[in-house]
Amino acid sequence: MSRDSVTPLLAVPNLSVGPDPDGRGPLAALTAAFANDAALLDSHSDATHGRTVLTLAGPPQGLGASLLAGAEAAIDSLDLSAHAGAHPNIGALDVAPIVYPDPGQAASAEWLARKAAAALGELGLPVFLYGALARSAPRAERHYFRRGGLTALGQRMRSGELEADFGPAQPHPSAGAVMVTARPPLAAFNVELEGLDDQQGKALAAELRESGGGLEGVRAIAIRLPSGREQISTNVHDPAALPLAAVVAAIRDLAEPRGAVALAAELVGLVPEAGLAGFPGDLPWRGGDPAERTIEGRLAELARQRGPAADG
Numbered sequence: 001m002s003r004d005s006v007t008p009l010l011a012v013p014n015l016s017v018g019p020d021p022d023g024r025g026p027l028a029a030l031t032a033a034f035a036n037d038a039a040l041l042d043s044h045s046d047a048t049h050g051r052t053v054l055t056l057a058g059p060p061q062g063l064g065a066s067l068l069a070g071a072e073a074a075i076d077s078l079d080l081s082a083h084a085g086a087h088p089n090i091g092a093l094d095v096a097p098i099v100y101p102d103p104g105q106a107a108s109a110e111w112l113a114r115k116a117a118a119a120l121g122e123l124g125l126p127v128f129l130y131g132a133l134a135r136s137a138p139r140a141e142r143h144y145f146r147r148g149g150l151t152a153l154g155q156r157m158r159s160g161e162l163e164a165d166f167g168p169a170q171p172h173p174s175a176g177a178v179m180v181t182a183r184p185p186l187a188a189f190n191v192e193l194e195g196l197d198d199q200q201g202k203a204l205a206a207e208l209r210e211s212g213g214g215l216e217g218v219r220a221i222a223i224r225l226p227s228g229r230e231q232i233s234t235n236v237h238d239p240a241a242l243p244l245a246a247v248v249a250a251i252r253d254l255a256e257p258r259g260a261v262a263l264a265a266e267l268v269g270l271v272p273e274a275g276l277a278g279f280p281g282d283l284p285w286r287g288g289d290p291a292e293r294t295i296e297g298r299l300a301e302l303a304r305q306r307g308p309a310a311d312g
Contacts, residue, residue, distance in 0.1 A: 007101050007102050007105065007299065008039075008057040008058050008059060008063075008101075008299065008302070009057070009058070009059070009060060009063055009098060009099065009100060009101075009105060009108065009109055009112065010041070010055060010056060010057050010063075010098070010099035010100075010101065010185075010295070011038065011054075011055075011056045011063050011066070011067055011096065011097070011098055011099065012053060012054065012055050012056070012095075012096075012097050012099055012269060013034055013053075013054050013056070013067065013070060013071075013093055013095070013096045014051060014052070014053050014093075014094045014095040014096075015030060015051065015052045015053075015054070015074060015078070015092065015093060015094065016050060016051060016078060016080060016083050016085065016087075016089045016091065016092050016093075016094050017030065017045075017050065017051070017052050017078055017083075017092075018045055018046060018047040018048075018049070018050045018051065018052065018084075018085060019045040019046070019047055019052070020045075026073075026077040026078065027045065027052060029073060029077065030052075030070065030073050030074060030077060030078075031043060031052075031054060033066075033069045033070045033072070033073035034054050034056060034066055034067070034069070034070030034073075035054075035056065035066065036065065036066050036069045036070070037058065037061075037062035037063070037065040037066045037069070038056040038057060038058035038062050038063050038065075038066035039056065039057045039058055039302055040054065040055070040056060041055040041056065041057050041270060041295075041298040041299070041302065042054070042055040042269055042270050042293065042298065043055075044267075044268050044269055044287075046087075046268070047085075048085070048086055048223060048225055048226060048231075049085050049086055049087040049223065049233075050083060050084050050085015050086065050087060050089075051085055051087045051089070051094075053188065053268050053269045054070075055269050055270050055298075057298075057299065057302060060108060060111075060112045063098070063112065064112055064115060064116050064119070067096055067116050067119075067120075068116070068119050068120070068123070070093070071093050071096070071120055071123055071125070071178070072123060074092040074093045074175060075092065075093075075123060075124070075125070075172065075174070075175040078092035078174070078175060079092075079174040079175075080092055080150055080174060080175065080176050081174065086223045086224070087221075087223070087233075088143075088146040088149070088221070089146065089149075089150075089176070090145055090146050090149065090150050090153050090171070090176050090177050090178075090179070091125065091150075091171075091172075091175060091176035091177045091178045091179070092172075092174070092175040092176060093120075093125070093175070093178045094176075094178065094179065095142065095178070095179045095180075096116065096120070096178055096179070096180050097113070097131070097180065097181045097182065097183050098110075098112050098113040098116065098180075098181070098182045098183075099182075099183060099184065099185055100182065100183075100184060101184075101185060101272075101295055101296075101299065103184070106182065106184075109182035109183075110132070110133065110182040112182070113129075113133060113180050113181060113182040114129075114133070116180060117129060117165060117166045117180040118166050120166065120167065120178055120180065121164070121165075121166030121167025121168075122167070123167075124167065124168060124172050124175075125167050125168075125172050125175060125176075125177055125178050126157070126164035126166075126167045126168055126169070126170070126171055126172070126177040126178075127164055127165055127166040127167045127177070127178055127179075127180055128145050128164060128165055128177060128178070128179045128180070129165045129179075129180055129181060130142055130144075130145070130179050130180070130181045131181035131182070131183050132181060132182060132183060133180070133181050133182060134181075135165065141219075142179055142219075143219075145162075145177070145179060150171060150176045150177075153171060153176070153177060154170060154171050157169060157170055157171065158170065164177070183237075184238075185239070185270075185271070185272045185295055186235055186236060186237050186238070186239065187234075187235070187236040187239040187244060187267070187271045187272070187275045188233075188234070188235055188236075188267065188268035188269050189234050189235075189236055189244050189247060189265065189266070189267060189268070189271070190231050190232065190233045190234070190265065190266040190267075190268065191231070191232045191234075191247075191248060191251050191262050191264070191265050191266075191283075192225065192229050192230075192231050192262070192263045192264045192265075192266070192286075193229060193230045193231070193232065193251070193255055193260045193261065193262055193263065194229050194230075194260060194261055194263050195255070195258065195259050195260035195261060196222075196229075196230040196255070196258060196260045197230075198222065198224050198230065200230070200258050200260070201222030201223075201224070201230035201231075201232065202221075202222045204222065204230075204232060204251070204254045204255060204258065204260075205220040205221050205222040205232050205233075206220075207254055208220045208232065208234070208247075208250055208251060208254060209234075214250065215236075215242060215246070215247065215250055216242065217236060217237035217238050217241070217242060218234055218235070218236055218237070218242070218247065219234060219235040219237070220232055220233065220234045220235075221233050229263065230260075232251055233268075234247060236275065239271060239272055239274065239275025240272055240274040240275065243274065243275050243276065243277045243278055243279070244265070244271070244275050244276060244279055245277065245278040245279045245280060248262065248265065248279070248280055248283060249280075262283055263284075264283065264284050264285065264286050265279075265283050265284070265285050265286070265290075266285065266286040266287055267285075267287065267290055267293050269293075270293050270294060270295045270298055271290065271293060271294055271295065272294065272295055272296070273291075273294040273295070273296050273297070276290055276291065276294070
């Protein structure tokens with residue numbers, strides 16, 4: 001049996017909705033819809049970002065069905081005109097990548113991503129392929145589509161500057177658009193700093209990210225937290241080649257001349273265990289032990305849970 005048939009593919013839908021502390025919001029129903037035909041490995045929700053990241057696992061057919069069911073629920077229950085949150089977005093279901101834990105799954109993931117993109121377009125969402133599936137180099141970056149937000153996206157589409165890969169020629173009136181790709185696992189990783197104002201935080205993030213001459217494969221933005229501290233929110237595209245320890249070291253190097261210090265680290269979603277190698281022991285984690293938030297660990301747990309049913 002090939003490893004591709006053993007290791008599930010993953011989907012990591014990013015929703016433009018924060019946590020639901022009183023149980024009256026849409027998040028629980030949305031999560032259930034996305035987990036309809038797939039296993040929910042992780043859920044991370046942040047009120048400041050106004051964002052929820054789910055990690056789903058399953059065979060291609062079930063994963064595709066779950067994405068479609070979740071997208072329908074998001075269209076029905078989320079309205080971007082009422083959205084509040086610091087994270088850039090263009091859609092209620094903002095990003096929907098298919099993730100392959102094993103390189104041998106890349107072709108299967110790309111096939112599923114394109115199939116899911118076409119189905120999402122049929123729901124009335126303009127779909128933009130990014131990353132490895134982008135039709136041109138500028139379209140590979142999510143920032144290319146998010147620049148100026150949903151209002152600017154609509155203007156660019158109406159002017160003919162920007163055309164969707166699937167779906168309608170205009171954003172959905174309440175749910176916007178969605179970006180889809182197939183990719184290997186990345187690390188969504190935040191570092192909280194004290195001693196920076198917002199402009200200094202933005203300057204630090206600009207120097208950290210690859211496009212500003214910083215670390216290869218790193219995307220970074222600065223977000224002001226309610227505490228008054230600055231959060232450097234990153235995506236590390238190859239955490240095996242660039243462990244999170246190296247990102248922390250770079251942030252500290254940039255923060256020290258500005259008189260700032262790193263106070264805490266946070267994972268958003270799951271991380272490949274190689275990304276945690278050599279992580280500094282003097283930087284505490286928010287959200288619990290990161291060793292319990294690895295892709296490998298959660299997939300092993302899923303396999304154990306399914307083992308008796310498969311044997312019987």
